[in-house]
Amino acid sequence: MKEPSTIWRLLSELKREAKMAICISCDNEYSDKRRKLGYKTCLECGGKAAKKEAAFRAKCTAPAYNKGCYMYVASKRMAKDVGR
Numbered sequence: 311m312k313e314p315s316t317i318w319r320l321l322s323e324l325k326r327e328a329k330m331a332i333c334i335s336c337d338n339e340y341s342d343k344r345r346k347l348g349y350k351t352c353l354e355c356g357g358k359a360a361k362k363e364a365a366f367r368a369k370c371t372a373p374a375y376n377k378g379c380y381m382y383v384a385s386k387r388m389a390k391d392v393g394r
């Protein structure tokens with residue numbers, strides 16, 4: 311026999327599953343589960359955005375990495391100079 315609280319929790323979970331969120335990009339309904347994950351768009355729009363973001367990241371990662379690398383070298387050299 312299940313405890314009443316367990317049943318209530320299951321019911322509220324089912325209700326939450328059924329509730330649909332609205333995509334801010336195309337006004338279509340999408341899974342509320344997806345909204346809980348932090349997405350404000352439907353799967354289709356989210357996929358498009360993810361592709362765009364991936365391309366944007368691929369463009370920007372290399373220079374950012376190089377800069378970080380350069381800064382590391384520079385600060386290491388500075389530390390050496392200070393030590394002298």
Ligand SMILES: [Zn+2]
Pocket residue numbers: 333334335336337338351352353354355356
């Ligand atoms: Zn959408």
